[in-house]
Amino acid sequence: MILLDIHEPGQTPLPHAEDAATAAVGIDLGTTNSLVAIAVDGRPEILRDALGDGLVPSVVAYLEGDDEPIVGRVAKRILEDEPDRVVASVKRLMGRGAGEVATLGGHLAQKTHDDGQGGMVKLDIGGRIISPVEVSAEILRSLKQRAEMVLGKTVDRAVITVPAYFDDAARTATRDAARLAGLEALRLVNEPTAAALAYGLDRAAEGLYAVYDLGGGTFDVSLLKLEKGVFQVLGTGGDAALGGDDFDHALAEHLLKQRGGDIASQDVKRALSAARRAKEALTDEDTVTADLDLGDRATRHEITRAAFEALIAPLVGRTIEAARAVLHDAQVSPAELSGVVLVGGSTRVPLVRREVARLFGRDPLADIDPDEVVALGAALQAEALTRGSDTLLLDVVPLSLGLETMGGLVEKVIGRNTPIPVSRAQDFTTYQDGQTAMAIHAVQGEREMVEQNRSLARFVLAGIPPMVAGAARIRVTFTVDADGLLTVSAREALTGTEARVEVKPSYGLSEDEMAGMLQAAFENARSDVTTRLLAEARVDARRMTLALDGALAADGDLLSQDERGAIDEARAALEAVMAGEDRDAILTATEALEAAARPFAELRMDRNIRKALAGVEVSRLESRLQAG
Secondary structure, three states: OOOOOOOOOOOOOOOOOOOOOEEEEEEEOOOOEEEEEEEEOOEEEEOOOOOOOOOEEOEEEOOOOOOOOEEOHHHHHHHHHOHHHEEEOHHHHOOOEHHHHHHHHHHOOOOEEOOOOOOEOEEEEOOEEEOHHHHHHHHHHHHHHHHHHHHOOEEEEEEEEEOOOOOHHHHHHHHHHHHHOOOEEEEEEEHHHHHHHHOOHHHHOOEEEEEEEEOOOOEEEEEEEEEOOEEEEEEEEEEOOOOHHHHHHHHHHHHHHHHOOOOOOHHHHHHHHHHHHHHHHOOOOOEEEEEEEEOOEEEEEEEEHHHHHHHHHHHHHHHHHHHHHHHHHOOOOHHHOOEEEEEOHHHHOHHHHHHHHHHHOOOOEOOOOOOOHHHHHHHHHHHHHHHOOOOEEEOEOOOOEEEEEHHHEEEEEEOOOOEOOEEEEEEEOOOOOOOOEEEEEEEEOOOOEHHHOEEEEEEEEEOOOOOOOOOOOEEEEEEEOOOOOEEEEEEEOOOOOEEEEEOOOOOOOOHHHHHHHHHHHHHOOOOOHHHHHHHHHHHHHHHHHHHHHHHHHHHHHHOOHHHHHHHHHHHHHHHHHHOOOOHHHHHHHHHHHHHHHHHHHHHHHHHHHHHHHOOOOHHHHHHHHHHO
């Protein structure tokens, strides 16, 4: 097989560069949803499923007794019934230590496991201890399989997008996940840069552009300068733990406060699901209702867009302040911008669009679906790296890189917003007579003290010839590649003694861990795509029948004989095909049962609401209804 060459921007590909047996794709590995796309001759396209849906919910379910995780929409539905076995919003945990997760507080809604080793946080999923890297690898593997089904060829290379504000640990964890999923990450591209590519700003425009990227779990704002095919990121800022998920939590907490009473831990994710649906509906409606069927009672809550906007206003305000800070750091006024690009599903929220327009003094560009724009840009970059391109991407270091010096101080070597790739060196010396070794501690962050920043790596330069303090000269070099990943080297000038480390943050996977996971994946080969899809269909069908059985046992008396007969007939039809090999038949029967049971679900909701209002005085009824 001919290898697929990778070319630097502007180079002409060799005649054999295109290998018909393989393909390189672009992947947006998102907090809420993920997508995969491919570009051919400069035209990017989202790869969709048989129903035409491009979004794959970034949700993974680990069911008891089932070795094959479930990814996507089926896993999202399982979340309602078995929340403790489902992981969502795992992107927020990439590269995070157990101590950092505590700062997320109620925003996690997931049981964690701390092994006391100080590495990346682990998740406890029904007794399974799983790292965020492994969960992300399942999402990437699902996207890879979709691409292979649609394209009819092997997909083993991808450009993967990451938030501009992802630090070195989170980027390393993303690369680990790709490797575990069987993908070579050609490059990690910042999401705002990918969005600019998708808009064709590299070809059709020059000037300054701001990219406001508000996704499910992360927020970035970047300032890009476009000139003669060169993308230069002048500045970036944001928050790796702020996004649409926080809007959901704010609304869910409001609803639960209205509801009152004790809330079981398994009800938190159900409340979040209801809040998310209400948030999405409020994009187009002024008033919506949210039904909370938790525990032994159901409540109905009316939510106005104004009330929702009041809840999220402080969160939106934080994004605006970050955007204002980026403009200030780059010494650019809003009037100097040629345009503003919106990225991320959370930018659909009307308050967000109004505040962005107010800050920048113009309506933002939103021609391309904000959920899809990043994946489309990643696909264009994948094509550029494998076939050659005239576009040059110059991203930046999101957070400063430096060394620990005496007294626990940080000496910055590469400042934030420095264009990458970059290599910078700084000379240091010994502080003690006869010193023959020096400990090198690389850190990342903007604070002045070591303990206030992220520790990246430690290594020792030994073999320094003994001399008086201050006489030795040790040159320490920081090199950041195009993916934003760091290598640190140290060299003693007199003897040429050298030591170096490719920074592998403690929050990534060790080589032994990675090798073990890859070996396990090889020895226990995954089922092919058809088998996996069949398994998902069966799981969804089983979930529906179990839920229906419980509902009928509790409230079956609500149905007439004919209504019960119609449901039983649809259920029997599903049972008849559930164990078979025909996935389409299972899906059709599942939809038929769902349609047959829908009127029953409405009757149950009415009964629960009547129970909740039983015994309430007429004079208090109106206020009780408003409070839910």
